[in-house]
Amino acid sequence: MEWVGGVLDSGPIRRRRVITKGHVPAGQAGGNDVKLLVTGGAGFIGSVVTRMLLDAGHQVVVLDDLRTGHREALAPDATHVEASIHDAAQILTPDAGFDGVLHFAALIAAGESMVKPELYWQTNTVGSLALIDAVRAAGVPRMVFSSTAAVYGNPTELPITETAVKAPTNTYGATKLAVDLALTSEAIAHGLAAVSLRYFNVAGAHLTGDIALGERHDPETHLIPIALEVAAGRREKLQLFGDDYPTVDGTCVRDYIHVADLARAHLLALDAATPGQHRIYNLGNGNGFTNRQVVDVVREVTGHQLPVEVAPRREGDPAELVASSALARDELGWVPQKPTLHDMVGDAWAFYRTHVLEQS
Numbered sequence: 170m171e172w173v174g175g176v177l178d179s180g181p182i183r184r185r186r187v188i189t190k191g192h193v194p195a196g197q198a199g200g201n202d203v204k205l206l207v208t209g210g211a212g213f214i215g216s217v218v219t220r221m222l223l224d225a226g227h228q229v230v231v232l233d234d235l236r237t238g239h240r241e242a243l244a245p246d247a248t249h250v251e252a253s254i255h256d257a258a259q260i261l262t263p264d265a266g267f268d269g270v271l272h273f274a275a276l277i278a279a280g281e282s283m284v285k286p287e288l289y290w291q292t293n294t295v296g297s298l299a300l301i302d303a304v305r306a307a308g309v310p311r312m313v314f315s316s317t318a319a320v321y322g323n324p325t326e327l328p329i330t331e332t333a334v335k336a337p338t339n340t341y342g343a344t345k346l347a348v349d350l351a352l353t354s355e356a357i358a359h360g361l362a363a364v365s366l367r368y369f370n371v372a373g374a375h376l377t378g379d380i381a382l383g384e385r386h387d388p389e390t391h392l393i394p395i396a397l398e399v400a401a402g403r404r405e406k407l408q409l410f411g412d413d414y415p416t417v418d419g420t421c422v423r424d425y426i427h428v429a430d431l432a433r434a435h436l437l438a439l440d441a442a443t444p445g446q447h448r449i450y451n452l453g454n455g456n457g458f459t460n461r462q463v464v465d466v467v468r469e470v471t472g473h474q475l476p477v478e479v480a481p482r483r484e485g486d487p488a489e490l491v492a493s494s495a496l497a498r499d500e501l502g503w504v505p506q507k508p509t510l511h512d513m514v515g516d517a518w519a520f521y522r523t524h525v526l527e528q529s
């Protein structure tokens with residue numbers, strides 16, 4: 170293991186399945202043997218991962234204080250504890266038998282993190298340190314953490330690999346990088362099997378049978394759901410920040426990943442987690458889409474003309490953010506199944522129409 174740019178970067182790993190305390194790997198449909206704690210399981214991504222873990226036959230406890238999550242996103246077949254991650258030690262007791270923690274709970278608005286930094290440090294970093302303390306005290310062997318592309322800041326290389334320079338341009342990214350660093354130390358000093366997954370822009374919805382889980386942030390800061398709000402008549406127009414970037418159409422390029430593909434990576438990451446190592450993987454499609462390309466697809470999918478206003482560039486917005494997910498593909502065997510914008514916008518719109526518009 171080595172420290173690169175302040176964060177431990179993955180060397181080649183032996184593909185192995187972690188079988189701890191007689192438990193089966195989390196990615197296998199192996200009955201109720203694996204007991205997992207999901208923090209933030211009432212939120213967008215945590216609720217989808219919870220659903221997939223339950224569908225794979227695992228036992229899930231959701232720890233979520235519902236500060237930004239939604240009660241209706243809680244899985245009925247998971248146990249919900251309404252508490253903060255700061256109090257995780259009350260649930261992660263040594264005899265509770267947890268085999269792993271998936272840690273999604275956080276505040277996620279980069280803009281807000283610049284005006285309320287203390288809130289972000291307290292929630293994202295201090296809260297995560299309390300959770301890591303509880304994991305250690307309870308002897309929980311593995312932990313998967315929701316990190317973010319925001320740890321890289323303005324990229325110095327494209328596509329962005331895990332070894333790229335980490336230089337967050339907002340407090341949100343800094344609070345997440347701090348947790349990545351803490352997990353590295355924890356793995357080295359105390360043998361935790363840790364995995365950080367650095368997501369790029371997450372989109373889409375999980376729609377299967379009666380289950381519909383999608384994005385409902387308030388206020389919404391992500392491009393696709395904002396565009397859908399315009400299409401639904403809830404906003405007058407969509408603002409695009411800058412159209413003079415050095416890209417094909419002058420608007421920013423971002424890498425989008427479908428929430429179902431992202432969720433599947435978590436099950437693979439649990440299996441790949443290795444005691445004493447902190448593995449770090451970028452998760453994106455490796456394919457960038459400009460903001461205008463997103464607008465065009467939203468127009469196609471919704472049939473709405475979607476009025477757009479070009480506003481000045483926002484400070485700190487890089488022209489292009491595209492992930493290299495080669496490591497996740499090679500080491501986890503992860504293959505996105507819904508890589509197109511049509512997949513993501515189509516599912517997000519289906520969720521929005523049936524579960525946001527109709528229920529409000």
Ligand SMILES: NC(=O)c1ccc[n+]([C@@H]2O[C@H](COP(=O)([O-])OP(=O)(O)OC[C@H]3O[C@@H](n4cnc5c(N)ncnc54)[C@H](O)[C@@H]3O)[C@@H](O)[C@H]2O)c1
Binds near residue numbers: 215232272
């Ligand atoms: N959505 C994205 O595009 C994206 C991109 C990169 C990284 N991430 C990361 O993924 C994770 C999940 O994001 P999301 O979009 O699902 O967010 P979300 O806001 O939908 O979900 C976060 C959940 O965490 C809960 N929570 C927050 N603070 C808590 C605390 N102190 N104690 C207990 N529960 C708490 C909230 O109530 C909410 O249910 C976050 O860690 C975020 O940083 C998200």
